[in-house]
Amino acid sequence: MPDPSERIIHIASPKSRLYVEADQSIRKGLEPYPRALAAYEVLSKDPEARGHWDMANYITMHKLGYNDHGRVHALLTGAASVAILQLLVDAGVRPDTVESGVGDLEDAFVVVILSTMLHDIGNQVHREHHEAFSVTLALPILNRILGELYPKPEQRIELRALMLHSIYSHDLHPEPLTIEAGVTAVADGTDITKGRGRKAFSLGSIDIHSISALAVDEVIIMRGEAVPIEIRVRMNNAAGIFQVEETLTKKVLKSPIRDYVTVVATSDTNNHHDHRIIQRVRLHDSEDRFILEE
Template identity: 35%
Template sequence: MSEAEASSSSYEYDPDADHAFPDHRLNAVLEYIENDPEITTYLEAQNVNPVARKGYNDHGTKHIEIVRNRALRLYELLKRGDVEFNGAGDQGLDEADESVIIALAATIHDIGHVVHRDDHAYYSIPLAADLLDRLLPEFYDDVGTRVRVKGEVLHAILCHHTEEDPLTTEAGVIRIADGLDMERGRSRLPYERGGRGINTISSQAIESVSLHEGDGTPVLVEIKMHNAAGVYQVDELLKDKLHRSGLEDDVRIVALNTSGDDSQLVERIEL
């Protein structure tokens, strides 16, 4: 028995607790994936091609933690704003499966980087499918439910960084959350190794990203940057993620230049 199989066989999930605790299924899935040796190894290994070999920003464990946390925060705020999530609903799944789909997609959306940085979203699909085939039986007895959850997770993974538009709210959340990991810490490794590409330099300019309940929209994203180099992260990368997410009317993004220098060309960007 492999190490991953041993980890799975020792895990016990109590589906009866789902009725008493709305977040029980999500919390159980999070506990499982955070302690699964195969998944944790993927999250480490997927950083080699983008960072060590191509000098791009971090795409490893820390990136995944940030994307997953922000995806679940987006989900919370959008639900509070009565935004409909159609991925699980269209498939006849439980409302509790919405956050599970989001958490799983956020966790394994970048594992295709172990194959290559270029077109990594497409390489993520078969690798993620294998992981889901092993993981989902721990939480769903019905094969039909497993197939539907798997399909929704793969849809969200595919649409995070490709020409295919998200067809579900869950997938739109993953697309935006992926673009919200932009602070300077993400570019630390390539910057220290001499990387000076636009992705690295622009990330160095971003101080913080915070998500709040909006005034007029369910979500307000506030981004603080200390110089105009951060404009690339906001106006080029994040703008594309937002405008093709299906959530353009529900998420407002405001970026502020906090340098206090009156000579700065950019003081505020709003998407």
């Protein structure tokens, strides 16, 4: 039986399996929140959103040589965001949707799933300033979906504002200010496994980004002991620490949920060469650095 404290596992799988696993994880996580599940179902079938994901992926992968930034990335980060928000809520953290009086807990999940899955669509225009492009391109989609779920215009606008902030700040330029935006940013940082790095590598992008992504086998988001969330990264090679530091940890450190998250990275103990370099490191509780653990 799987550990019930483990909310989601990203495994390096074929693309078709990634679709299915992420979709199932999102649906299961949103079962207690029917409005958020309805929002996800509408978004996942939206032809405009699908077109955005396809073209964002084409530009980033085929023209820039980056890792996947399309529908697979949207689904994986969406699943991670639902898991992260639920663990925060379980620990008593109040999302800004609730704190501001804009909505209830169910509405917070609507904010997180929509903003997370649309955060990277601006890459179809260009990687530079993609955050701002994502905001512009997401507006008509958000208007359609929220129009179906929320009859009061004022609440629709307020919820949309939280989503646009999350989308615009997901890459830390500027830094996220709300709990929901922090969830989106950290969820984005968890998608670092070789499942999405392999394609960029096969297309000829052989650099530290693709190599280090191939060195990460899985990311597990689970209930922590000292803090509400532990993100555990299992690497097959010490090169994976680059992805952990540059992609995931940066987002954790500059996020409003920093105090609620720790990151642990472990290297395959069967790899004797890497065993001498890194076996297990943990993000320091109060300083912006990793510490070695025995």
